[in-house]
Amino acid sequence: MTIREETEAIERQTLSRYATLSENSLGRRVPLEPDPIRPCFQRDRDRILHCKAFRRLKQKTQVFLSPEGDHYRTRLTHTLEVSQIARTISRALRLNEDLTEAIALGHDLGHTPFGHAGERALNRLCPGGFSHYRQSLRVVDYLERDGQGLDLTWEVRNGIVTHTSGAWARTPEGCVVRRADHIAFLNHDIEDAITAGVLDARQLPPEAVAVLGHTKSERITTMITDLVAHSGNGKINFSPEVEAAYAVLKDFMYATVYVDKEAKRExxxxxxxxxxxxxxxxxxxxxxxxxxxxxxxxxxxxxxxxxxxxxxxxxxxxxxxxxxxxxxxxxxx
Structure with missing residues (x-):
């Protein structure tokens, strides 16, 4: 047996029956000879990590445009944080961590410069509109490697294009990344807003704080723990209580920080x-x-x-x- 085959055997023995096994992938548009060491989703993870679009994320805005300071998030640090949260959830649920990580690392490859302000501008200008999740799929399918694309597996591509809204991914790993993206951006945007002086932690809705916690760490831990406890049968869900608290906190951020005149003046x-x-x-x-x-x-x-x-x-x-x-x-x- 090759190392890859041994790894695939370990997946069969240890992962949940709802997990997506590497050996059961629906494959690539252009078939590849199997790698002797890496299962297919690990191979996808490596292809994304080494591509040009991934490196450009380090100089793309997350929320605050050109912030002065070393500790604000960029699109790259956001991506890494999503990846880590998603891996934690997948490991706890015994899902395929390689697939989860590949989707997480690739989910924002098509994001514009200047964050969602850039996305809104291109959406207005481009015939047919523009959305970063569809562009992320175009990046991995076509734009990378001078038009050859990365030739990723169907499962990774499906997770990338469904990570934001609309239809959910066809794999539990893709659903995990969508939840992890929501956990990451909300809590890290709160921290960046507090650092920027745009938000005082005491302004956060008390009903949400009572459920989720007072600090970034407490909120992330609560949301991950709750998600793991209430997910099952291949479905990735929060409890109704945490789902409601998350919605309150998200609505608060969209009503205050995301439209703050000082933060958005540029x-x-x-x-x-x-x-x-x-x-x-x-x-x-x-x-x-x-x-x-x-x-x-x-x-x-x-x-x-x-x-x-x-x-x-x-x-x-x-x-x-x-x-x-x-x-x-x-x-x-």
């Missing part, structure tokens, strides 16, 4: 920056790299410009805007 500039870049690149697609020029030829200029802008980091988008629209100093040779 977002109008994001709309202007994205709009100007979009219009200019549509008018002059030759400003884009050759790879995106090929997309423009095959799928239309709008599609190419959307792919190009959505893949930018905050820093790159700002620098390109300055190059295209801000007069440069005259240099005397």
């Amino acid at each position: 977002e109008k500039k994001v709309d202007k920056l994205i709009s100007e870049l979009y219009a200019r690149l549509c008018d002059e697609p030759a400003l884009m790299p050759n790879f995106y020029m090929q997309i423009a030829y095959n799928e239309g200029v709008d599609r190419a410009v959307t792919d190009y802008i959505s893949g930018m980091s905050d820093e790159f988008a700002t620098r390109l805007f300055e190059e295209l629209f801000v007069p440069q100093k005259w240099k005397v040779l």
